[in-house]
Amino acid sequence: MTARWPDPNRTTIGRYLASLDLRSMKSQTCYRQVLYGFQDVVERHSKLSQDVLVAWLRVSAECWAATTLLHRTRIIDRFLDHLLETGAIDRNPVTVLREACNIKQCMPVWRVLASRDPEKALAELRRPQPFGSVLGGVMAEHVLLMRNRGYKYSSQSERLLRFDHFLQLNPALQDQPIGVMLEHWTAKKATRNHAVECENLRRILTKVFSHRDPSIPPRRPDPRPQKEVVKHWRKPHIYSPADVRRMLDIARSYPSPRAPLRPLSIYAMLLLAYCAGLRRGELARLNLGDVDLQSDTIRFGKPSSSKPGFCHCPIA
Template structure:
């Protein structure tokens, strides 16, 4: 027989907190206090068997008189997870917060809690409801076009997202039904008249014209405006090429990263930076590595199904292989799972591996601690700039070795996982040292030609 919730000895609370794997004693104490208080509130209302939206709303309003709003949001998320746990245990029939999230199309708890705390919860909840996907008068056309392009082998994610945003705009403005495409795009652009939105409208118009041509072949796909693209390129922040001294500071900072509750984390961050700098991997590729993708016996790593549907096997230098071997050994000593499908960069939380968002936050923190990036704001170098640095260093190495870089660019494109050489050319950042190497090579070629010309001129004179 299952224990009844709420229980007087807080067994469910203790089991839930233990499953979270919190390592801070203060956090455990605070969580137990919050959830025990929630249990007492439910017991006082005698509604455990029929936990509903009214009970949750009453608890939120009662807590809002005691806690600041941002604390209410944070602790409501904890209660939401606790109720999901109780549902999985079969102790409650449903989680009202989860029901509301699903009903109103919300991925997180905070918007739902904000609506429940408002003066008119029903109106606020209705405002959260997302429009039906592809429910506008152009919705079927856009949906069929996305299906066709994906059937042809394209991922079509960016274009599909543009269609979804435009479809929601059309549903919120039913008076636009039947208007010409140019008028629809003009009105959508007027909602946010920025160069970025103008570019989005332009690309959306081209995609819609392609979709319409299937039934109306006379429709012309508009040409892109090169001036708009040039304006966006000028506003875009240029890549940053790290110096060797800066990379050394990054690596030293990663090794000394303060992490008393996760002793393997400093070495994990150090190894991630080594891979980004020495192999040019994208951050998503680093996060996606499994233990079985590292082949230390042959000095290779396997990158599976990343951007452009590409998989590739990359040889790594001996120094990188040494770093990977040290990390794999430390990972094993830390008690990480040894299955080939387990995440290479492992931590003790339930997921068992670092997410993309958490990895980006941690590595950005390393940039700030090292002094390479300012303490606040989005200015300064990015993690992705290590990929640009890898390309610049590879080009510089070829110049120093007397190799023609142009002949090697197809190999570099394959190593980086690009579709073609054009994608690789974006990463060719001209540094002062590259200019000097290119200039020296040109002088070595040009001086001989000049001497030949001068000899001809002298004989003529």
């Protein structure tokens, strides 16, 4: 850590707070209290590291509730990012831990640091590196090859990544043949969807190694896992006019003594969904401003030419 921060006069914190342009006096007081307390802890350590973060969490836990403390770690996150950008510190310890655990967010790091055993929690938080197994290089090369050929190859890449993570979590399989790896991967779950996942993975891996060695014979796909899944798909049900009328009658007579408007609300929602084809989210986002009593219409969606969901529905 450089000598620019922590500074004894705390001018760095003052300039940072001024740059935020906090209009509420309460927010200014909260930010200043959090950052001053963090600097007090930093000054008692030789370098800005994981130990500083844990020490600050322990001290702050005596003053704030756990939820409040985790919420105020965001102030520390933004301040550390500012210090790193301005060159006041050499590294951000939260970012270092986040990259070591291979996660994208900072909050899980703070949660494990606030636990009783941070080291054990950090070990459990760590995620395998993408394509870090014994087959990772081959699979990553294949994904890059297919994308260079113009294929999106997103779902296939996800299947390969899941298998790669499984191999990293089971190092005893690293020296086994690919058939043994796939047998253990298949035995991990007994669901029908996982059987389809394994069949698709076998097909992709056959393609991977056939690209590297054209002498490998093609593998005939097994359609049985997919057929088994299709058998258990839910069949669509088309409501008849009599079914819709029955639902509307039940909605209008729905017993709700504590909320007398609820039956009419349910009735209106079902009517709009049936007549205008509104989705559940569109129904939930409707408000009074969408109702035009002058033209007897209801507007839903965003008023943009690129948003086909924007249209008018007559009330009457």
